[in-house]
Amino acid sequence: MRDCIYLDNNATTKVDEEVLEAMLPYLTQYYGNPSSMHTFGGQVAKAVKTAREQVASLLGALDSEIVWTSCGTEGDNAAIRAALAAQPNKRHIITTAVEHPAVLNLCKLLEKQGYSVTYLSVNGEGLVDLAELEASITGNTALVSVMYANNETGVLFPIERIGSLAKERGALFHVDAVQAVGKISLDMKTSTIDLLTLSGHKIHAPKGIGALYVRKGTLFRPFMIGGHQERGRRAGTENVPGIVALGKAAALAESHLGNVGREQQLRDYLEQTILAIIPDTVVNGHPLQRLPNTSNIGFKYIEGEAILLSLDKHGICASSGSACTSGSLEPSHVLRSMGLPYSVLHGSIRFSLSRYTTQGEIDRVLEVLPTIIDRLRALSPFSSD
Amino acid sequence: MRDCIYLDNNATTKVDEEVLEAMLPYLTQYYGNPSSMHTFGGQVAKAVKTAREQVASLLGALDSEIVWTSCGTEGDNAAIRAALAAQPNKRHIITTAVEHPAVLNLCKLLEKQGYSVTYLSVNGEGLVDLAELEASITGNTALVSVMYANNETGVLFPIERIGSLAKERGALFHVDAVQAVGKISLDMKTSTIDLLTLSGHKIHAPKGIGALYVRKGTLFRPFMIGGHQERGRRAGTENVPGIVALGKAAALAESHLGNVGREQQLRDYLEQTILAIIPDTVVNGHPLQRLPNTSNIGFKYIEGEAILLSLDKHGICASSGSACTSGSLEPSHVLRSMGLPYSVLHGSIRFSLSRYTTQGEIDRVLEVLPTIIDRLRALSPFSSD
Amino acid sequence: MWEYTDKVMEFFYNPRNQGVITEKKEGEKVVTGEVGSIACGDALRLHLKVDEVTSVILDARFQTFGCASAIASSSALTELLKGKTIDEALRLTNREIAEYLGGLPEEKMHCSVMGQEALEAAIFTYKGIPLESHEDDEGTLVCKCFGITDSRIRRIII
Ligand SMILES: Cc1ncc(COP(=O)(O)O)c(C=O)c1O
Ligand SMILES: Cc1ncc(COP(=O)(O)O)c(C=O)c1O
Ligand code: FES
Ligand code: FES
Numbered sequence: 001m002r003d004c005i006y007l008d009n010n011a012t013t014k015v016d017e018e019v020l021e022a023m024l025p026y027l028t029q030y031y032g033n034p035s036s037m038h039t040f041g042g043q044v045a046k047a048v049k050t051a052r053e054q055v056a057s058l059l060g061a062l063d064s065e066i067v068w069t070s071c072g073t074e075g076d077n078a079a080i081r082a083a084l085a086a087q088p089n090k091r092h093i094i095t096t097a098v099e100h101p102a103v104l105n106l107c108k109l110l111e112k113q114g115y116s117v118t119y120l121s122v123n124g125e126g127l128v129d130l131a132e133l134e135a136s137i138t139g140n141t142a143l144v145s146v147m148y149a150n151n152e153t154g155v156l157f158p159i160e161r162i163g164s165l166a167k168e169r170g171a172l173f174h175v176d177a178v179q180a181v182g183k184i185s186l187d188m189k190t191s192t193i194d195l196l197t198l199s200g201h202k203i204h205a206p207k208g209i210g211a212l213y214v215r216k217g218t219l220f221r222p223f224m225i226g227g228h229q230e231r232g233r234r235a236g237t238e239n240v241p242g243i244v245a246l247g248k249a250a251a252l253a254e255s256h257l258g259n260v261g262r263e264q265q266l267r268d269y270l271e272q273t274i275l276a277i278i279p280d281t282v283v284n285g286h287p288l289q290r291l292p293n294t295s296n297i298g299f300k301y302i303e304g305e306a307i308l309l310s311l312d313k314h315g316i317c318a319s320s321g322s323a324c325t326s327g328s329l330e331p332s333h334v335l336r337s338m339g340l341p342y343s344v345l346h347g348s349i350r351f352s353l354s355r356y357t358t359q360g361e362i363d364r365v366l367e368v369l370p371t372i373i374d375r376l377r378a379l380s381p382f383s384s385d
Numbered sequence: 386m387r388d389c390i391y392l393d394n395n396a397t398t399k400v401d402e403e404v405l406e407a408m409l410p411y412l413t414q415y416y417g418n419p420s421s422m423h424t425f426g427g428q429v430a431k432a433v434k435t436a437r438e439q440v441a442s443l444l445g446a447l448d449s450e451i452v453w454t455s456c457g458t459e460g461d462n463a464a465i466r467a468a469l470a471a472q473p474n475k476r477h478i479i480t481t482a483v484e485h486p487a488v489l490n491l492c493k494l495l496e497k498q499g500y501s502v503t504y505l506s507v508n509g510e511g512l513v514d515l516a517e518l519e520a521s522i523t524g525n526t527a528l529v530s531v532m533y534a535n536n537e538t539g540v541l542f543p544i545e546r547i548g549s550l551a552k553e554r555g556a557l558f559h560v561d562a563v564q565a566v567g568k569i570s571l572d573m574k575t576s577t578i579d580l581l582t583l584s585g586h587k588i589h590a591p592k593g594i595g596a597l598y599v600r601k602g603t604l605f606r607p608f609m610i611g612g613h614q615e616r617g618r619r620a621g622t623e624n625v626p627g628i629v630a631l632g633k634a635a636a637l638a639e640s641h642l643g644n645v646g647r648e649q650q651l652r653d654y655l656e657q658t659i660l661a662i663i664p665d666t667v668v669n670g671h672p673l674q675r676l677p678n679t680s681n682i683g684f685k686y687i688e689g690e691a692i693l694l695s696l697d698k699h700g701i702c703a704s705s706g707s708a709c710t711s712g713s714l715e716p717s718h719v720l721r722s723m724g725l726p727y728s729v730l731h732g733s734i735r736f737s738l739s740r741y742t743t744q745g746e747i748d749r750v751l752e753v754l755p756t757i758i759d760r761l762r763a764l765s766p767f768s769s770d
Numbered sequence: 771m772w773e774y775t776d777k778v779m780e781f782f783y784n785p786r787n788q789g790v791i792t793e794k795k796e797g798e799k800v801v802t803g804e805v806g807s808i809a810c811g812d813a814l815r816l817h818l819k820v821d822e823v824t825s826v827i828l829d830a831r832f833q834t835f836g837c838a839s840a841i842a843s844s845s846a847l848t849e850l851l852k853g854k855t856i857d858e859a860l861r862l863t864n865r866e867i868a869e870y871l872g873g874l875p876e877e878k879m880h881c882s883v884m885g886q887e888a889l890e891a892a893i894f895t896y897k898g899i900p901l902e903s904h905e906d907d908e909g910t911l912v913c914k915c916f917g918i919t920d921s922r923i924r925r926i927i928i
Contacts, residue, residue, distance in 0.1 A: 070455030102611030208624025239593025
């Protein structure tokens with residue numbers, strides 16, 4: 001495989017070498033089951049405990065508030081199901097129109113099963129209207145589930161203000177923080193969040209591991225039913241290597257939080273240069289209320305898949321929420337909800353950086369991108385003139 | 386960590402070195418997301434496809450019949466929920482009293498939610514009565530869920546005869562084959578099974594990965610809701626390293642099936658020598674209808690945890706379903722269902738072998754075990770006289 | 771796996787005072803207190819040798835059927851008892867047994883309760899007081915291990 005310039009870190013990230021090193025012993029000699037009644041398993045249980053402390057520390061949470069999951073999707077499913085099962089008499093859910101499918105598709109299913117769901121709309125910059133939220137919460141609202149940061153645009157929601165409104169009306173508050181964790185600092189001690197989802201492979205741990213934060217005292221019903229692992233909150237033999245890896249990744253993310261400014265500088269440099277040198281381009285999403293690593297840019301009059309494949313030819317990995325790419329053949333529900341014009345909707349590309357991204361890589365993208373866009377626009381029947 | 390004699394392979398197994406080698410590239414350079422639109426992600430998607438073929442081959446299944454899961458527990462939960470969601474009008478489930486908690490505790494929860502559940506009883510050898518099954522299936526039976534092999538005793542159920550009865554009455558048939566896969570040969574092409582659960586860490590793949598076999602044409606509703614992964618049957622970013630590992634482990638298990646006789650010889654040697662040299666011992670479970678690697682032995686008048694910790698001191702890992710060990714403080718529901726006398730119930734130990742177990746290890750166990758049992762019996766107020 | 775202290779493991783692997791008391795001199799009385807059963811999965815038979823004049827416990831021995839912490843607790847109990855008078859012994863609590871061992875996992879605290887119960891039984895026998903019978907105790911069985919009831923646990927642990 002040739003080396004690639006990887007600007008698709010919101011899709012998944014490279015496993016940090018220190019993370020791999022931390023987990024390897026649990027893929028080789030320490031293979032015991034942490035529930036077992038022998039020293040061999042007991043050693044493994046200790047590693048799980050350390051990892052729990054590391055993840056708790058990143059979130060400013062208590063160790064006992066962390067429950068392991070297999071991915072972000074499981075965290076979202078578990079949180080929402082738990083919140084509903086714990087309050088069987090409340091039948092209303094509030095979420096937003098721009099959530100990840102793990103929340104959105106579950107809510108659609110729940111609608112079929114008798115729940116009523118409010119999908120808060122977003123404006124052209126991807127922001128919700130708190131008045132709309134306030135108007136829709138009632139005593140029947142079991143749950144408000146809102147993402148911290150949007151995976152496609154990086155737009156950040158005002159989580160604590162949303163949480164205060166939810167708490168005032170007695171609703172549980174779940175936050176899908178899969179894209180926020182490790183990119184902005186979080187502190188559960190001073191937060192209104194009851195349940196928070198994170199996913200390992202977005203923060204340089206491997207795929208197949210995630211965690212759910214469950215505030216102490218929150219009513220909870222397990223999603224995965226079976227043995228007594230995780231103090232009855234998630235059955236199934238623990239993914240020990242994954243857990244150890246996530247612990248280490250959390251510790252690294254915590255120590256890296258201070259350097260996120262560098263990532264943002266590179267992102268801003270990429271974005272501003274594109275806007276300056278390529279005509280008919282726009283940034284999608286609020287310019288400031290945004291993750292430091294994400295840039296979603298609309299290249300008018302051309303189509304996303306064509307741009308991606310052209311970038312791919314130069315060894316550059318990015319992504320798009322446009323038709324044809326995601327297997328769904330539908331343009332991004334996020335960009336559509338923002339009411340973007342069709343010319344932008346179909347030609348939007350997400351660049352997402354990580355702590356591994358270098359200035360040289362960004363320069364290389366800026367070198368090839370204008371030619372790619374020119375070529376595709378020349379092929380297109382549409383244009384600005 | 387000192388070396389240990391690991392006879393707890395029904396709890397979890399060592400990751401095979403070839404399996405680790407196969408997965409490592411996906412923990413390092415090939416970290417792309419298989420759903421991504423770039424070559425970098427595409428390479429990863431190919432590895433997932435190969436792994437799917439390997440698992441399908443072990444089961445005699447079609448590639449499209451394999452769905453990845455995060456563990457055996459998820460497979461059991463997903464299969465049972467899928468079968469019920471697909472047949473909303475049928476409200477009866479048949480299972481056995483000796484299932485794994487992943488099935489048993491879910492069934493108990495479903496009872497609270499309005500399902501009626503029949504728990505087939507077992508006799509003193511751990512076998513079900515097919516007449517009882519036949520008498521309990523009705524047109525209202527949505528699902529028969531039965532384990533292939535019991536995790537504690539290794540007892541094998543007559544799966545195809547059970548499946549025929551289920552099919553005759555139009556019920557779906559789920560089999561928890563977590564303990565059977567890799568130990569006995571399976572062929573879905575000629576089977577009555579609709580849904581089959583397996584777990585990677587029981588067959589020398591790492592923890593955190595499993596698979597569910599879903600027969601082509603079976604009505605299915607996903608358990609994990611979200612993105613379009615696994616053709617809509619299991620959302621969440623794929624655990625690629627785990628999947629590749631499970632594929633390799635399946636291939637190795639398939640090629641190893643012919644050598645299971647050696648494991649059985651060692652097991653029989655261990656078992657028969659214990660019965661011969663230690664008085665007041667019995668084998669729990671049917672002597673012949675049993676997995677080749679498992680031996681559950683009752684040591685009368687002493688307690689399981691005390692035996693395990695004494696073995697642990699000699700670096701020998703085994704397990705017990707007795708009170709005190711499992712975190713539940715309840716003696717094994719499997720042995721209780723078999724109606725074993727109390728003197729046996731509390732002092733039963735499971736030895737479970739693998740292809741790595743050596744004659745030397747078994748000899749060492751046979752060397753230290755009599756002294757351990759003698760010492761604990763000398764402490765006990767009970768005895769055979 | 772339970773987190774047992776080194777002292778628990780030491781008293782499990784090398785228990786002090788196991789067995790029965792076979793010899794006694796003039797002026798000494800040997801009594802036995804018993805709790806639990808094989809059905810429950812835990813049982814303790816405690817033997818005491820008491821000086822009939824001073825009421826001092828001269829020797830204490832145990833036989834235990836149970837887990838590691840039950841064996842360690844029984845052995846710890848016998849160590850704690852030797853040299854105490856009967857009345858001092860009656861004031862001994864299961865907490866003190868657990869503390870002597872450097873603590874027990876919360877779920878295993880009841881293993882030490884068994885020691886306290888056997889002690890009560892032995893001393894009541896010594897004093898000729900009839901024993902309260904467990905069979906007709908009405909509370910729910912919380913620990914299948916040795917048939918104590920939740921009301922009894924509350925009385926003893928809290
Ligand atoms: C028969 C059986 N079913 C299900 C499971 C659950 O598998 P896992 O631990 O991978 O969730 C196990 C293993 O513990 C098992 O032995
Ligand atoms: C905001 C958000 N939520 C949930 C998920 C799902 O996480 P996972 O792929 O680990 O299941 C993702 C990632 O795809 C995400 O970006
Ligand atoms: S044009 Fe090819 S799928 Fe849209
Ligand atoms: S005596 Fe220790 S748990 Fe039962």
